[in-house]
Amino acid sequence: MSRLMRRERQVETTHGVQERLQRYLARSGLGSRRSCEELILEGRVRVNGRVTSKLGTKVAPGLDEITCDGRRVAPSEENVYLILHKPAGVITSLSDPLGRPVIPDFLPRRGLPRLFPIGRLDYHTEGLLLLTNDGALAHALMHPSFRVEKEYLAKVKGRPKSADLHKLKAGVVSDGERLIADEIAIVTAGVDSVWLKIVVREGRYHEIRRLCEAIGHPVLKLKRVRLGPIVLGRLPKGAWRRLSSREVVNLRRLTGQKVLDRSVSHSI
Helix, strand or coil, rough: HHHHHHHCCCCCCCCCCCEEEEHHHHCCCCCCCCHHHHHCCCCCCCCEEEEEECCCCCCCCCCCEEEECCCCCCCCCCCCCEEEEEEEECCCCCCCCCCCCEEEHHHHCCCCCCCEECCCCCCEEEEEEECCCHHHHHHHHHHHHHCCEEEEEEEECCCCCHHHHHHHHHHHEEEEEEEEECEEEEEEECCEEEEEEEEECCCCCCCCHHHHHCCCEEEEEEEEEEEEEECCCCCCCCCCCCCCHHHHHCCCCCHHCCCHHHHHCCCC
């Protein structure tokens, strides 16, 4: 096989990466990596119909056919973790009866399992949105007991005074709920508006907008820039990327979840 053909073959893989055969077998439930290495050395594993006994062999998940003792093996559905820079004017939903833009409009139609958003951003809010098919992690990140930090940049009308910001840190009541800004600071100030950095942990409905309205400075623009350890950075509006293995590990540790090879093997 030519170098060009090998390159094209790798690009066509489901996840865009290759992995060692023993790791693939372990993820497929055939045992530990050590026991899977023994299966390979014993000549019981075939890749695309050919016996493969070399431990350094790499395979392309979703493209190569791997069998053990004549039976095809494959991992169960991969856990996938994405970050999307949701633009304003998009519904945080998988579909909309009114035909408005929704999250799947910004993702490829093939090559990804069905993904669900972790939390929501309202129609007029842009910024960081995490998507995954890992239900356990999604539930943990949204559960109030973990108090995951959510950082926003909010452009508000007028110029709040220092006393207003202290009031938000002390807590305000809105629609019978007590809302608190864990951190708040002025980032930049204009003539008739300012940008605020606001960090919250509760994740209540329209929390940032309600906080700012409570001090008489309604939100003009709102952008989420961080969720826990995950930062939006310079990801363009409407663009997405996979979380790195390290980012997934950090999320799982944040919520006290066990770090599994299967949960991070194809996050890159």
